[in-house]
Amino acid sequence: MIELSSDTLVFSFPEVHPSATLRLHLQRTLRIPDDDSTYPLPPGLGQFPLRHVDDFANKVPPQWMEHGGVMFPMYQSEAMWICFDSDYDDDRDVSYPFAVKIATGKVSAVSGETWKSGVNRDPQDYVVVPEQPWLDGYCVEEGVIRQFVAMPLGAGYTAEEQVTGKGEHGGLQILAYPMKRKVYEELFPKSSKRILSDLNADCLACYSAAPSEMGLAPGGRMKQEIYEDSYRLSDWDLDHSSRCFVHIANSMVWRSITGDNPPTTPPTSREYTSAGLPWFDWYDDDNKALPGAAPLTGMKSVATIGKEKGDVPLPENETINPGQVVTLRKGLKPGQVREWQETAGRL
């Protein structure tokens, strides 16, 4: 079952294991410049609000009601990232593992293939949680993604349109499979204490009526590894799954649908960096990164398509030089985001 709790999607599988709960939320963030430089990870600027589409049945497009699920607002050319977290099992000192499929417009953000059920390897079309704490975009090269950027469906920018030639679905599709209980209990027996990686000190220090339908398109290049599954394919419990369709409403029409104001526009990368605020890097030496997915590698970025069309889809796209980069390592707190510091409130 999936619940919506405090703008977080909670996927629970109590029938599989008491700890088999996955949490997922969508983070607001800076849009990195789309200039073919490769940038570090931008910060989290707070969760996007999520709402049941059923609560606004008479105001959302009919196909949203058909798909069910939830919706959230994005400004055109705004960026986002996905934060994953699964329940921590104190008895075994481990977070319950999940295989999570993420698609935009029903095109896998990991493999670039169109939506199909089950988990697939060669190419791998899912991420493994908790090994993968965040996903910021499309896997275009080993260790490099192109950032998720919101663009109107039908303008030719979205990954869905570039890969399939059609703009039918938009939004995000999420499907979660828990690990089989028997496998989990064998791999992580109660008596064994899992060795957690050291929490990096730097990480602790960083604590402190426009068209309504939107899709996600490939933006700037970012350094982020999407990890190869280190378990066996048969370890995933394909008899138990939950899926959710996440619709993206243009922020300009969010108010007319919900009556609520959308979040304010995020600062630009230049404003954020000029304020001396940190960018982030993430290292996990234990996991191997997937190579780029051929259909995704072949995509053109939003800025490239805009140039070809004589359009300027990304305002304020100047190259910047991220100054301070905070390195994060394994051992994050549950649901930890890349947090900006309090001084960022001035932006």
Add this chain to the structure above:
Amino acid sequence: MRNAFGAYLRKRREELLDGSPEFSIRKLAAKIGVQPSYISKVEREEVAPPSEPTIVRWAETLGEDPDVLLALAGKVSADLRDAIVKRPKVFAELIRELKDAPDHALLRVVREVRDGNW
């Protein structure tokens, strides 16, 4: 019910004061934004429980659940009251139906995100 409110606040504050001087009456009053004498009066139940915003600040300062403190004060938070007033029949029936149900049964009444036809 009203008696439980002041006594509960006093007990919690004194427990916290054992570990930190930040929970003296004077310091607590400064955090909540009231006079120290008012804290004493509320804890001794010499005055009626404060307003909802003050109870919520009190709860946040003591690390308590605002809804629990509001209930101890015989109040219901404004958002819950608005929800009930908006659909009184449905909520009255629901609450009567579930009032004696155990917590684990109540947790099953959570709303699921609907999966439609993709």
